Amino acid sequence: xxxxxxxxxxxxxxxxxxxxxxxxxxxxxxxxxxxxxxxxxxxxxxxxxxxxxxxxxxxxxxxxxxxxxxxxxxxxxxxxxxxxxxxxxxxxxxxxxxxxxxxxxxxxxxxxxxxxxxxxxxxxxxxxxxxxxxxxxxxxxxxxxxxxxxxxxxxxxxxxxxxxxxxxxxxxxxxxxxxxxxxxxxxxxxxxxxxxxxxxxxxxxxxxxxxxxxxxxxxxxxxxxxxxxxxxxxxxxxxxxxxxxxxxxxxxxxxxxxxxxxxxxxxxxxxxxxxxxxxxxxxxxxxxxxxxxxxxxxxxxxxxxxxxxxxxxxxxxxxxxx
Ligand SMILES: NCCC[C@H](NC(=O)CCC(=O)O)C(=O)O
Ligand SMILES: NC(=O)OP(=O)(O)O
Numbered sequence: 001x002x003x004x005x006x007x008x009x010x011x012x013x014x015x016x017x018x019x020x021x022x023x024x025x026x027x028x029x030x031x032x033x034x035x036x037x038x039x040x041x042x043x044x045x046x047x048x049x050x051x052x053x054x055x056x057x058x059x060x061x062x063x064x065x066x067x068x069x070x071x072x073x074x075x076x077x078x079x080x081x082x083x084x085x086x087x088x089x090x091x092x093x094x095x096x097x098x099x100x101x102x103x104x105x106x107x108x109x110x111x112x113x114x115x116x117x118x119x120x121x122x123x124x125x126x127x128x129x130x131x132x133x134x135x136x137x138x139x140x141x142x143x144x145x146x147x148x149x150x151x152x153x154x155x156x157x158x159x160x161x162x163x164x165x166x167x168x169x170x171x172x173x174x175x176x177x178x179x180x181x182x183x184x185x186x187x188x189x190x191x192x193x194x195x196x197x198x199x200x201x202x203x204x205x206x207x208x209x210x211x212x213x214x215x216x217x218x219x220x221x222x223x224x225x226x227x228x229x230x231x232x233x234x235x236x237x238x239x240x241x242x243x244x245x246x247x248x249x250x251x252x253x254x255x256x257x258x259x260x261x262x263x264x265x266x267x268x269x270x271x272x273x274x275x276x277x278x279x280x281x282x283x284x285x286x287x288x289x290x291x292x293x294x295x296x297x298x299x300x301x302x303x304x305x306x307x308x309x310x311x312x313x314x315x316x317x318x319x320x321x322x
Contacts, residue, residue, distance in 0.1 A: 115257030185215030204234035
């Protein structure tokens with residue numbers, strides 16, 4: 001069963017990037033793949049980009065699309081086995097997943113973490129419940145721990161801008177030096193998940209880049225995300241000679257789900273960015289995470305990232321359909 005749950009489901013990343021470049025040029029070249037099949041997209045949380053780009057990609061592949069805001073319009077789901085359901089949950093994941101599979105050939109799911117209980121969030125009960133009980137391929141549209149569609153779009157974007165500097169598909173500029181990519185934490189008033197930085201690091205650890213992570217103390221990410229990487233707590237030092245700066249807030253992982261600081265000195269500014277390209281997954285809070293001058297300036301890649309979300313979804317769906 002070909003799920004797309006994390007970027008680890010990509011076995012040959014250079015091949016995916018190459019096929020992504022072709023799909024960006026000719027988005028309907030695989031329109032036969034999904035003919036006669038249906039995908040059901042289930043949203044437990046808000047979305048703009050994921051919802052629209054996944055629908056667009058599905059249609060480009062010839063799929064029929066059904067979308068449901070299951071968080072607000074569906075029944076409250078039970079995930080525990082063997083319980084007496086006389087409380088707040090009306091339907092068990094076993095029936096819900098099996099029923100969706102009666103109407104669809106593929107399922108896409110967005111289900112954010114509660115950010116209250118780390119062990120529960122790490123279980124990925126929604127995504128794994130659908131993977132276990134539906135019997136059909138499942139697409140992760142941002143779960144508790146991973147956002148593999150965003151990360152693939154980000155990898156495609158860096159790859160694309162290295163092509164622009166003359167080294168097609170290598171992500172290596174002509175001088176032979178690999179690009180320096182910096183993930184920089186930013187302040188935010190709310191507690192946000194770890195899915196975006198986790199998947200960003202999981203995929204960029206496999207790219208031919210120099211990867212640097214910077215954040216305040218207390219915001220260390222999991223060893224699953226970081227691997228051998230060590231964070232630097234000095235943002236200015238981290239940003240020196242950067243080629244791509246990826247800005248994102250996340251809440252504490254060790255003091256789980258807490259906002260430890262909103263220190264505005266971590267906000268990205270045009271001055272700090274220097275000559276680097278700016279990246280963010282969006283949605284972004286202006287003048288909290290990043291100042292207007294960066295978002296409205298010429299070094300931003302946010303629209304290219306958003307465009308590549310359709311390419312990423314096409315790659316993931318074609319993997320699932322094969
Ligand atoms: N899908 C992209 C990011 C989604 C989510 N951001 C948010 O919820 C921001 C909401 C706000 O700014 O209030 C996150 O960080 O994982
Ligand atoms: N970047 C992203 O996933 O955006 P949405 O939350 O709007 O889908």
